[in-house]
Amino acid sequence: MKIDMKAYDVRIIVYYIGYIILGTAAAMVLPMATSLFYREWNILLDFIISCCISIDIGIVFVLLGKGAANKVRVQWKHGLAIASLSWVILMFLCAIPYVLAGDYFSFLDACFDVISGFTTSGLILIQDLDHVSMGINMWRHLITYIGGQGMVVVALSFLVKDSAGGYKMYVGEGKDIELVPNVKGTAKIIWIISIIYLVIGTLALWIDGIIIGLNPVSSFFHGLFIYMSSWSTGGFAPMSQNIMYYHSLSYEIITLLFFIIGSFNFGLHYAIWQGNRKEIFKNIETQSFFITAIVGSFLAAIFLSKTHIYNNAISIFRRVIYNVLSAHTTTGFENVYARQFASDWGSFGIFVMVIVMLIGGSACSTAGGFKGLRIGVLFKGLVCDVRKLLRSESRVSIFKYHHIKDHILDDRIIKSSSLIIICYILIFVIGTGIGTFYGYPLADAAFEAASVSGNVGLTIGVTSPSMPSVLKIYYIFAMYLGRLEFISVFALIGFALGGIKRKWLEFAR
Secondary structure (H helix, E strand, O other): OOOOHHHHHHHHHHHHHHHHHHHHHHHOHHHHHHHHHOOOHHHHHHHHHHHHHHHHHHHHHHHHHHHHHHHOOOOHHHHHHHHHHHHHHHHHHHOHHHHHHOOOOOHHHHHHHHHHHHOOOOOOOOOOHHHOOHHHHHHHHHHHHHHHHOHHHHHHOOOOOOHHHHHHHHHHOOOOOOOOOOHHHHHHHHHHHHHHHHHHHHHHHHHHHHHOOOOHHHHHHHHHHHHHHHHOOOOOOOOOOHHHHHOOHHHHHHHHHHHHHHOOOHHHHHHHHOOOOOHHHHOHHHHHHHHHHHHHHHHHHHHHHHOOOOOOHHHHHHHHHHHHHHHHOOOOOOOOOOOHHHHOOHHHHHHHHHHHHHHOOOOOOOOOOOOHHHHHHHHHHHHHHHHHHHOOOOOOOOOEEEEOEEEEOOHHHHHHHHHHHHHHHHHHHHHHHHHHHOOOOHHHHHHHHHHHHOOOOOOOOOOOOOOOHHHHHHHHHHHHHHHHOOHHHHHHHHHHHHHHHHHHHHHHO
């Protein structure tokens, strides 16, 4: 019997997406428990309904694709399509409790906040955040936390029989480092690292919250929510004033430490845990990050101290350096009002923020942006080209860079890094253009476009429920593209267009 490979391609994709949906439905148990604890009966019912819908759809997907998983091995096209398509489907399913709770003007706004959470961006369109239920707040931050570690990896690391297939889905989510020889082990290590930090970070913020005046229960949940956003470089907060709500230098320092650590490559964390502490100094990515972070912070601090808006060292650290590092790590925590970026920071301050938002954090981390690795590779490539020109033509030179281990710096690596950076610049330019088309000032449009392209979450005031629907849709697409780093999304588009073309040819015959 001849197997129709095209049909089996679709079925194997549907099969694994079904399990991802079931995994996400299981995650709804935590906001259910939170709603039960706070006696939010309507919200509890909303999550029960949403969970049942997700379970039903997940089971249907698994049953539809069941036979394919045993007959066809996961190929690159499957892995990339599974990763990218599952994000789209989950965006709609995870928006259901938001809509049922009545916290959004439209389903589009709810989808915007879901993709903002999954991509660890942190931009929001939710209404009256200060009075949102604890169950919904738990869901908001849980989405961010799961999205930062990689929801597809979590679901599939325990389901895929062959490690090669799992690795293809792992890469589809924008991660490409193997901490151990198989993807299941790598995914487990990522989650062990994240959960250990979760306990430490929540405990630190819980204690500090009590010290600054929050009651113990409220302090625990605030600490948990803020830590989830810090580690995932997500930027969500339970209150509309974001980090300003706490009015605490100690709270800001703790979050600063964790979102910087969270922006580092999981491979770097693993190397340090293994006793290789020198890696933090040798790694091209951390070298790149510290250079750009210091330069960006210095320039912004010098400029804003000159304007006398922030006239002492403490205020410069809290209002300038904190926000620059929040932007650079793509966290999106802010302790100034959104419009202060436009009114107080000036064109040069906005310019610095746009640059650091686009550069972003580390590859294979929870951060977005170009990534320090690619910036380091391009700079190293430029230096190497200059050295080649200055050396004898007959001399063969091999250049290397260090990222967890030594790598040969060849044209393929430089080309790959350049293409991804060009793609980021392209979606930034398009976003800026759409913003100015709808009447926003160029600086505002560029700031917001850099924030969505780099999955940052800082806002200058453009992102709001009243902004045009076209801009909301583009921002969703830009956050999605930026988080998955283009390749898996392009693969999904190519897969879909190939199917449409095939059906058209069959019809034409």
